[in-house]
Amino acid sequence: MQKTIFIFGALVLALLVLFQLSKYSLVSGNTSIEFIIAGIAIVFFVIGIIINKKVLYKEKNNSEEIDHEKIKTLGLSKREYEVLCEIATGLSNKEIAEKLFVSESTIKTHVSNILVKLNAKRRTQAIQIAKELRIIQF
Secondary structure (H helix, E strand, O other): OHHHHHHHHHHHHHHHHHHHHHHHHHHHOOOOHHHHHHHHHHHHHHHHHHHHHHHHOOOOOHHHOOOHHHHHHHOOOHHHHHHHHHHHOOOOHHHHHHHHOOOHHHHHHHHHHHHHHOOOOOHHHHHHHHHHOOOOOO
C-alpha cells in the first residue's frame, strides 16, 4: 500500500513539474501550445503503458496453482469440488442449485460432505481451509 501511495505521489509531482515547465516554455515563447499538449499526451501514454504492463500482466506465482493431488487425497468428488468453488464465490445453496441444475437438498448434502472432508464447522472455515490447502484459487 505504501508503495502504491509513493508511486502515485511521484506521478503527481512529475506532472506538476511537467506543467510548470510547459507553462514556462509557453510564456517565454519558445514553443507553441500544440507541442506542449502533444508532450503531455505522450507522457500520459507512456505512463499508461507502464501501469498496464505492471498491473494486468503479473505472472501468477506457483503458490496460486491448484493442488489436484490434494483434492484426490481429501476424497472430494468432482461435484463436491464444483460446489466448493461456488461457495468460495459467495453463492447460497439455492443459487448454487440453480447454477448446477440440481435440487437445493442435493447441494446441502454436498456442503455437509465438504465440511466433513475438510474438517470444518462452517462454510467460511471450509473456504479458509481450502485456500490453505491450495485446492481453490483466491
